[in-house]
Amino acid sequence: EVQLVESGGGLVKPGGSLRLSCAASGFTFSSYSMNWVRQAPGKGLEWVSSISGSSTYIYYADSVKGRFTISRDNAKNSLYLQMNSLRAADTAVYYCASTRAIGGLFDLWGQGTLVTVSS
Amino acid sequence: EIVMTQSPATLSVSPGERATLSCRASQSVSSNLAWYQQKPGQAPRLLIYGASTRATGIPARFSGSGSGTEFTLTISSLQSEDFAVYYCQQYDNWPFTFGQGTRLEIK
Numbered sequence: 001e002v003q004l005v006e007s008g009g010g011l012v013k014p015g016g017s018l019r020l021s022c023a024a025s026g027f028t029f030s031s032y033s034m035n036w037v038r039q040a041p042g043k044g045l046e047w048v049s050s051i052s053g054s055s056t057y058i059y060y061a062d063s064v065k066g067r068f069t070i071s072r073d074n075a076k077n078s079l080y081l082q083m084n085s086l087r088a089a090d091t092a093v094y095y096c097a098s099t100r101a102i103g104g105l106f107d108l109w110g111q112g113t114l115v116t117v118s119s
Numbered sequence: 120e121i122v123m124t125q126s127p128a129t130l131s132v133s134p135g136e137r138a139t140l141s142c143r144a145s146q147s148v149s150s151n152l153a154w155y156q157q158k159p160g161q162a163p164r165l166l167i168y169g170a171s172t173r174a175t176g177i178p179a180r181f182s183g184s185g186s187g188t189e190f191t192l193t194i195s196s197l198q199s200e201d202f203a204v205y206y207c208q209q210y211d212n213w214p215f216t217f218g219q220g221t222r223l224e225i226k
Contacts, residue, residue, distance in 0.1 A: 045217040061214050104210025109162035
């Protein structure tokens, strides 16, 4: 079965760090770009970061640049998001999503993991 | 950054009727426009890409049209499972941006 499963969310204090993981299965993970997209409570969708299949190309939204780091381990079929210097505004459900067809298209989504930044 | 604007914010339609959702881009995105459906407590699901191509498994009652800056998602005969929030997204330029969403509710 083709699927993405996120983990690692939780409650963290402002200024703290958290590492999210996304396990992929059912497709050739190393061949495709992967992405993180977030959704604040009751709000819309916001693209966060993307990484190409070989990790050659990496992009970040301005809102997280310098604080978040995306990475992947193709041997483990896993995607990661290291989040540092967290702020209340980073509170959201974080989804990993694949781009298996057209660049920039999010064609498969995980169920999401909730990150809450609060003192 | 390309700003995507969806209208209306909320659309009330009766089951069996047609729903028309709009999306406008602040500059041309060619046909690099996607639509996603999100139900409460679920992840978004890709419906349409390339402005008019249905994703795998999407029923024919969903159709997309437009190019450049003006786009439309039409649901021809609403089923109960279609009541959800719909987002448009441009993937023509970094950063990829979403509209704020249209909530489709039962009238």
